[in-house]
Structure formats: C-alpha cells, structure tokens
Amino acid sequence: MTDASPIVRLDQLRLDRGGRTVLRDISLQVPRGSIVAVLGPSGSGKSTLLSALTGELPAAAGTVEVLGQPVPRSQRALLELRKGIGVLLQGNGLLTDLTAAENVALPLRMHTRLPAPVIRRLVQMKLHAVGLRAAADAYPRELSGGMARRVALARALALDPPLMIYDEPLTGLDPIASGVVMSLVRRLNDTLGLTSIVVTHHVHETLPIADHAVVIANGGLVFSGTPAQLQASTDPLIRQFLNGEPDGPIPFESRAFTSGEAA
Template identity: 55%
Template sequence: MTFEPNQAAAAAPLVQIRNLHFGYGQRPILRDVSLQVPRGKVTAIMGASGGGKTTLLRLISGQHLPPVGSVCFDGVDVGAQTHKGLYALRRRMGMLFQFGALFTDMTVFENVAFPLREHSRLPEAVLRDVVLMKLNAVGLRGARELYPSEISGGMARRVALARAIALDPELIMYDEPFAGLDPIALGTTARLIRRLNDALGTTTILVSHDLDETFAIADHVVILANGAIAEQGAPAQIRQSRDPLVQQFVQGAFDGPVQFHYPGPGLEEDFGLPQPHGRAARAAHTAGGRP
C-alpha cells in the first residue's frame, strides 16, 4: 500500500521515543525506554510511584533533555530545538498538572484566558468567546467569575483542563488528574478527558495510578517498572499479562516483586535477639525487611 505524504504523516505516531535514558545525578530514572504514542488515542502511563512517569512527560515537553536517546514530537526532535523552536512546539501541547496549579489570585475566566493572552493576539471580544467556549466544554461557563478558593477540587481540575485546551493543542498531557478527587468528581473528570479527546481530535497521554477509571478510557496502556517498560498494550492485554510485577500492580497485591519492607537489617539484629538458624532465619530475615 502506498501512502501520500499527508496520509503517511497522519499515520505516523505523534510522539516517538527511542532508546531513552535519563537520571537525576547518579540516580537512573529511565532505562532504554522506546515508545510510540498514536495520534488521536488515549495512552496511559502507569506504574509504581517514583517509576519515572512524570519525568517522561517532562522529557516529551522539553523541560528535560535526554543525555541518551531521543524524543520526537510530530517528527521533530525535541532535544535538538533552539529556545524559539521549543517554544513553538510547546504551543502545540497542553499540560494539566497534578492538583490543577491554578493561579489563586485570578478568576476562573482569567485562569483560562492566561495562555491565550500569553501566546496570541486575539481581540478581547474574540478571546472572551474562546474562553467561554472552553469553560462550556467542561461545564463551568457559569463559574467564570469565581476564584479557585470558591470552587471544589473537582471543579478546579476541570478549570485546569479548560486552560489546557485553550490553545487547541494537538497533544494534551495529564499528570495524575484523578488525585484527591471524590468518586463523583473522579468519574466526571475521566469521562471528560475521553470526551474531549474524541471531540477535539487530540492525542492524550495520561499518567495515573487509578486503575479502573484509567482502563475504562485508555486505548493503550504502558506499565513502567524500575525505569523500563514492563508491559504495554490494550487494557485487556495488561490485565492478562503474566509478568509478576504487572500482575502485582494490577491486582494491588501485597506480595510480589515490589517489597513492602524497605531493605534493612533483620529484626533480631535490630532488637538484639538470638539469631535463628536455617529456615527460621530466612523467614525472620525477610520479615525484618530484606527480600
């Protein structure tokens, strides 16, 4: 099958990560990560805390530059851009930070208007209409004159979402959008993310620990473990994975590759008790904190 240039571009992944390595100082965070994010789909990145999920979002947006490997957005190497080029790429991305990160001294309207004022020269009348349309999309047009302190956490998250889509981005990245929400607000936010992705024709990358809501809206799920991709595929495929670490994460199991106890000396050593021998020694050593 032969593709025309525009068809080939549309079929190519919006984000392509190749052999990515990254760390903070001497502490490695991501190891040889390769990933493709398809256009128009919801891709979820999941895994244990501290596994590099948020760091991956920062690398995609160019906040961090990889020492090894590459991150490409729409065929453009993010790490090779000048400041001006990176600024232009970021205009095509929207980001919803954990807990919303709204400006507390601005109204709901002004929070959503902020990126439009920063990145466009729209006449005030047009800007007003755009802001109201974005707020209407998240069900908060009537709350435009309120301040963040006057709305609930779930509403604040929806305001942040309206702000993230203000510039009609091609890619929207969500960092723990469900954190701290009650069940009603959580379900509303999840359905809104899916609905906006489909209605606006955007591409979504979602970092979350909430298994049920994320699996309900995601097309593709990536499980990060120890800085590497342990498994990826459709939600049903992830649930059926035989990888012990993936199964422990999906089931929320106490026992598994991820240990409950932080490694440390055995109980006998810490409390000055007689040292057991044989099988009892191994059991006591595990209870004391070592796998």
C-alpha cells in the same frame, strides 16, 4: 489526508536525574487520536518521562520526537513546540487571585495577539467544553476539587493543542469527581480530535477510557498493549501492580525503615 505518523515517538530513550539513571531503553509510539495510559507505581519515573516529552529534561541517550520533530534544545524552539502540548498538572496550577475565566484566558493573552472580545468568546467556549461556563466568575477557592481540575483542563485546552498530557489528573479527587474527569478526557479527545497521554497510578479509573496502556516499573517499560491485554496478563510484576500487593517483583520503598524508626 490524515497524518499517519505517531504524534510521539520514543526510541531507546534513557533519562538521568542527578547522575542516576531513572529510565532506560524506553521505546514507544503514540498513534494520533489515541488515549495512552502511562501506568506505574509512585516513584517509578512516570513524571520523569513527562519531563522528557515537554523538553524539561533532555535525553541522556536515545531520541524523543513530539509532534513530528525531535524535541529541540533551544529555548525559542522549545517554546514553540510547547504551544502544541497542553499539560494538566496534578496541582491544577490555577492562580488564586484570578477568576476561572481569567485563568483560562491567561495562555491566550500570553501567546496570541487576539483582541479581547475574541479571547472572551474562546474562554466561554473552553469553559463550556468542560461544563463550567456558569463558573466563569468564580475564584479557585470557591470551586470544588473536581471543578478546579476542569478549569485547569479548560486552560490547558486554550491554545487548541493537538497533544494533551495529564499528570496524575485524579490526585485528591473523590470517586465521583474522578469519574467525571476521566469521562471528560475521553469525550474531549474524541470530539476535538486530540491525542492524550494520561500519566497516572490510578489504574482502574483510567483503563476504561484508554486505547493503549504501558506500565513503567523497575527503571523500564515492562508492559505495552491494550487495556484488555494488561488485565489478562499473568506476569507476576503486572499482577502485583494491578492488585496492589506489597510483596512481589516491585520493591516497596518503605522496607528500608526498621521497626524501631518512626513511620
């Protein structure tokens, strides 16, 4: 019998940083097995929301439940929860003095007591899953941007987490590499039975693989629905974001500069 409860549940969530409210009244449920795109302009609070899901930033108000439990405050309980969450960082976070295989093996060596031959086999499987088994002995500097991102994805999958969070996974990638990474996200989600949350401002690359989309802007959740409903929306704020228009309900921060200041 499959678990029908949402893998992530947010209820009236408020998140503060530095004494300032970044997000307020965020309520959201993420069904198991789905891919949810969390969209919004730069600086809208997407990464702040990610920090709440991983327990890095405690809620100022409301509740955050991940993997069927409230996100704990104690470091030991938080560490256990994080073992069930794979995170792909936008900067990859690969250690430059380790090979691709050694980078992928790192979580297994840190968090398990598996014998070395088993770890080697698991690393081969993870690299094969992202199409990079032949690059096992390559160092990060020898990899293209897209390849490095896929090695980081293999490492995020090392402990077989049921939940994957992608933080701006397309940053710095060309269109071809972006397409490869996003199709890989969809395929891995389906074949491994994952649930994925993709935090991004790359709308047109992400919507084709998403089951659900939410848009964060102006300190709150301004849209929640299917990608088709998002693209059909006539809301001026949504249209401004989707079309990349500088004028509209979403303020452009650079307006604070006067014409006499340097760009």
